[in-house]
Amino acid sequence: MHWIGATAVICMILSGWAIYNASPSLPFSFPPGITLGGWLAAGIAWHLSAMWVLFADGVAYLGYAILSGHFRRDIRPVGPKAVLRDLGGALRLRLGHRLGHYNAVQRLLYTGVIVVICLSIVTGLAIWKPVQLGWLTALFGDYPMARHIHLAMMALIVGFLVIHLVLVALFPRTLISMLVPLQAEPETHDEEGAR
C-alpha cells in the first residue's frame, strides 16, 4: 500500500507542476522536463488518472490503519514533551531507530503528512468542481484561496518527502525491512533512543 500510494503521490506532484506551469501563481515555474506530461492538457490527464489510484490506495490504507489499530498503536502522536525530547535528539544527530516502532517526531510527521494529503485531496476536489461542490469550495474561502491552499499542501508534502528520504538514507535498514521480513526489534533499556 505504501508503494502504490507513494507512486500516486509522486505522479500527482509532478503532473501538478505541469498544471501549475500553465499559469504560475508564484514568481517561478518548474522545469518542464521534470514535470509529468510536460504541458497543461497532458498534466491534467496524468493528474486526473493518478487521482483515482491515490484515492483507492488512500481509502484502503485509512480503512486498514483504523481497523487494525495501526493508527492508535503506532501513529497517534504522543505528548509534546516526547516530541521535544526526540526532536532534540534528532537535531543533535542522535538518531536511534528501533524497527517496527515510531518515535514521537515520526508519529507527528506521519500524522501530519496523512492530514496534509487528505487536505490536498479535499482542496483538489474544491478546485476541480467549484460549482458542483460549491459548498466545499466555499469552505476554503472560494476558488482562488482553495487553489492557493492546494498548492501549499503540495509544498508541505514535498517538504515531508525530503525529510523522509534523508532519514531513510541515514537508516537504510528501514527500507530493507519494508522489502524483506525482519523481526521488529525488542525494546531496549535505552529509552531515549540515543546511542
Place this chain on the structure above:
Amino acid sequence: MNRKHPSVTADDIAPELAQLCRRGFLKRALSLGSLALLTGCDLSTHSGVDAGLWAMLRFNDRVQAALFSPSRLAKTYPASAITRPFRFNAYYPIWEVRPVPENWRLAVTGLVADKTPWTVDRLRGLPQQAQITRHICIEGWSQIGQWSGVPLHLFLRRVGADLRARYVAFTCFDGYSTSIDMASALHPQTILALDFEQQPLTPEWGAPVRLRIPVKLGFKSAKNLESIAVTNTYPGGFWENQGYDWFSGV
C-alpha cells in the same frame, strides 16, 4: 496421487509468498525511476501510455457528467467583485483579434426545426438574462465578469432543437470551435451573451455573440460565434482535439 495430503501446504509457502510480494513492490518502487521515461507521454504520441491517458480522460468525462446537476447554480457575485482589468484570452494574442465579418449571421444547423440564420437584432428580441459569475480558466487563473444575453435553453427551444440530442457544437469565425453536452447546454445559467459589462460585445470579448457557460471551464465559453449545431456525432473542439478534457465541467 494422494490428494488428501498434499506435500506442500499453503502455510508452508506463506513466508516465501510474502517475500515474493515484497519483491514485487520493490520492483514497482524502482520503477518510480521509470517515471522519468513517462514524462515523454504528453497525449501526442501513439504509445500505450498515451492511449491509457486518453481512455482515462473519457472515463473522467463520464464521471463528470454523473456529478453534473442541471439545477445546481454557479455562484453569482455583486458588481463590486467584477475583475478589472479583465484579462483577454484566446488561442492567439490580442492584436490578432478578427473584426466581425460584414453581413454576419448566426447559422443554426443539425437537429433543429428552424434553420433560419439569426441577426444580432433578432437575438436581442429574445428574453435576456444577466449574470456576474466567475470565469475559471483550465490554466488555473480565474476572474469575475458580467455578461447578459439569451439563455441557450430558450434559444434551443425557439429553433425547435432536438433536446434529446447529445451535443451542441459551436464554431467561430476566428477558427475556434468547441462543443458541450446537452444537459449543460440547457443549464439555466448557460447564455448566448450579447453584452459584456452592460455594453455590446466588442471583438476581443467575442462580438457579436459568444457562449457564456459558468458550469464549464473558460475555454468552453467560445467567442465570435458563427454557427451552432445540434448533433449526436461527437464534434470535439479546438483544444479538446489536442487533449483538453472534453467535459471540463466545474
